[in-house]
Amino acid sequence: MQTRVVVAQPWEVEADVLAVPIAKDGEPSALLAALDSRLDGILADLRAVGEQRGSAWSGTLVRGRGSAAGWILAMGTGSGEAGDPVATVRYGAAVERRLAGRTVRRLALWLPTAFLGADPARSVELVVRGVVEGSTEPAQIYREAPEGMPPVLDELIVAVEAGDRGILAAAAERGRIIGEGSNRARRLSQRAANDVSPEVLADEASAIAKEHGLTLTILGPEEAGRLGMGMFLSVGRGSSNPPRFIALRSGAAGSTDARGRLVAMVGKGVCFDTGGISIKPADRMEEMKMDKTGACTVLAAIDTVSRLAPGTPLLAVAPAVENMPGPHATRPGDVVRALNGKVVEVNNTDAEGRLILGDAMTWAEQQGATHLVDVATLTGAVERALGKQVTGAFTTSRPWWDEVAAAGDRQGERTWLLPLVDDYRPLMDSAYADIVNTGGAEGSLITSAIFLREFVTKPWVHLDIAGTAYHRKPFPWAARGATGVSHPMLVELALAGATGAA
Ligand code: BES
Ligand code: ZN
Ligand code: MN
Secondary structure, three states: OEEEEEEOOHHHOOEEEEEEEEEOOOOOOHHHHHHHHHOOOHHHHHHHHOOOOOOOOOEEEEEOOOOOEEEEEEEEEEOOOOOOHHHHHHHHHHHHHHOOOOOOOEEEEEEOHHHHOOOHHHHHHHHHHHHHHHOOOOHHHHOOOOOOOOOOOOEEEEEEOOOOHHHHHHHHHHHHHHHHHHHHHHHHHHOOOOOOOHHHHHHHHHHHHHHHOOEEEEEOHHHHHHHOOHHHHHHHOOOOOOOEEEEEEEOOOOOOOOOOOOEEEEEOEEEEEOOOOOOOOOOOHHHHHHHHHHHHHHHHHHHHHHHHOOOOOEEEEEEEEEEOOOOOOOOOOEEEEOOOOOEEEEOOOOOOHHHHHHHHHHHHHHOOOOEEEEEEOOOHHHHHHHOOOOEEEEEOOHHHHHHHHHHHHHOOOOEEEOOOOHHHHHHHOOOOOOEEOOOOOOOHHHHHHHHHHOOOOOOEEEEEOOOOOEEOOOEOOEOOEEOOOOHHHHHHHHHOOOOOOO
16 A cells, blocks of 8 residues: 655545544534535535534545545544544544445545644554554455455545645655554464464564564574573473474664663563463453464564664564463473572463563563563453553553653553552462462452563563453454554654664
8 A cells, every 4th residue: 555645625635535534523624614515515414414423433425526536434533632642543443444345445534734733743644554454354364355344445645734745754654564563463463373373473573584684583492491491481381382482683783772772572472371271261262362462563563663764773572382281281389490590389370471471581681681561461450450442561660661651652552550569579479489470369460560570670661461452342443353552652662762764
């Protein structure tokens, strides 16, 4: 798909469909009224009859006679603030999804100044990202030609009242590339466990490494054992699909980014989580194929950063395992030694994410990481606490958290910082080891992060995306399934350290 920015009146834009935003309250703008008079007043009629009054993400498609567009899509935007990043992404996605099943090759978005808000370039980026993300449907992964899919566009035209076309065109391209990266993360994340094993994740990483000339590390069980990754290895033992410890590095060996850092993004790659011997109930267990989302996200993020700002020093680490019961599986009560030397009692084999992430973060620090951010579908508790629209976060460093949160805000990703309460550390005391891997039901969201903290010494942010990584039902602005959450913010965060053009 090509993107193009034009400065034009809404009735001048040639396209199969021209989408125009309709706010819920107040009078239509002068330009919208001028468009409407060319459309014979149909927008006013739609408002009068209650068919289109601007309710958020309700879209009405009408003929564009009197304008240069074949059809006009009047898309309600609700009564939110102009330029709000969450709503701006959703607008683009809702437009694309409203056109599902329709024949559209050239889609134009008329984005008036009042819609774009205080940072027009950012809003253009986010709308385009939304259109691209709106085009993904899980039905496309395995079926030949499912019906009713969002249209495959040849061209996306962004039409504005005024502005620097060069700056806006660059913003549109950035949105397209970040959106395509989110879609790559989502598609990989929702592929089934009989399709994506740890080895297949390693193959995906290797393809990314080849494409961008990144440094690839893949460790099998023997090498990981020799290094001393006892926690990582304890998880995959029950499966006949062997674990793979995967890492990608961009930038020259030993180099740091424009801020003197080496950021490590560490993603949980549990290709399927049965719970292991502490087995999960059958209900909704099929969702646990998405327990690899963190890994898919960090692999997609370093791919996207390599497209936007090649050579930016950055590390992506994706420990990949399958958590299965079996004759060799770790038992509750087993004691293992972590890469950082700590002795860990595994009292619940279903708390496996923290085991693979702990060793991965130690390894990242051994590689020279100065700042860490991990992303993981870690706990059911985070979904109960914050729901499906807010990612839970923990940190050991306020300044580092502020940067991660700001990157999230700019990309329209909601996060909420939770406390690391030292008083809860004794809940994880072990009679046999330095720590147990679960502290019981009390404060279990917080103790999951307290466990992870034992394995980092550098500024660190933990993102628990178990609630936000996938939707069980569709929305006007998103398909059901994987959401791509945190891919945009990780890219945004890494680009802050880019040396070249971004
Ligand atoms: N992968 C799960 C967390 C999860 C739950 C992700 C629901 C997405 C939806 C994780 O490995 C897990 O099993 N966590 C346990 C931790 C418990 C044993 C302390 C949980 O949340 O129940
Ligand atoms: Zn898990
Ligand atoms: Mn688990």
